[in-house]
Amino acid sequence: MKDTRIHIVSKSSCQQTLLSNFLADHTGLICNHIAENEWPPYISKEDNHGAIILWDCLNVELDRLEPKLCQSLYPLIDHFNFVLYNVTPAHKNSHSTFTEWVYGVFYENDPPDLILKGIRAIGQGEIWLSRSTLSQIFLTKKARLTNHIPNTPGLTRREKDILRQLSSGASNKDIAASLFVSQYTVKTHLYNIFKKIGVTTRGQASNWASKHYHVLM
Incomplete structure (x- = not known):
């Protein structure tokens, strides 16, 4: 952390100067204050890789702030550690949309x-x-994942097993041997599987299984 820089971006300067001095004194890092309208050109990706950017959110509605910052920050995401501060406690759940960066x-009361x-x-x-x-964040992502998980269109446990094996490259003979059934039975299952998932070839079925492997478990 010894080479990390801290940039405080805000409209006011008095309070931020005090914070800048406090952090510099206690971390030994270079810490400076940048006016909000000057920060994009001020910061160099090459000179500040891994720097911490503290963005002042005092009296700021986070929902209005996000579009503005996303446009400016997207090219810098991999170069900086972006941090919000002076966030109103009442907005504790408003910054969940910011979590990607x-x-x-x-x-405010920290x-x-x-x-x-x-x-x-x-x-x-x-x-x-x-x-x-x-x-x-966890519950939101879990809900999104759940909403995007397709139904396993009526596949039986045996059909899921066969589809998993098919996606791993197993032949009908291999599948039949592993399940102790005839190759004819495997072909019948594959016919039903193809019909249920809307494909016509083994390659398409394998591709479908790869994309939806989590629902075959």
Whole structure:
């Protein structure tokens, strides 16, 4: 973390100068304040790889902030650790949409020592988010995954087993031997499988199985 830089981006300068001095004194890192309208050209990807950007959210509606920041930050995601601070506690659940590129969130009432602890953790590659936020993120992603899981169009357990083997490259003879059935039985199952998942060839069936492997387990 010793080579990490900290950039504080905000409209005001007095409070941020105090924060900048506090973080510099206690971390030994270069810490500076950047006016909000100057920050994109000020920061160099080459010179600041891995830098921590603290974005001041005082009196800011996060839902309005996101589109603006996403446009500016997208090219920089792989180069910086972006952190929101001075977030209003009432907006604790509003920043869940930022989680693809935010490494930490600090609230208005967070004491300096807590911010310092969080900055050190982020500098070590950790994520600094509250437990409630992490829970919300997990549940949201789980819900999205569930909504995108296709139904296994009426496949029986035996048909799922055969489709898994087919996707791994097994021949009808191999499948028949592993299931102790005749190759004719395997062909009958494959006919039913192809019809259910809407394919006509083994290659298409294998591709379908690869894309939906999680529903075959």
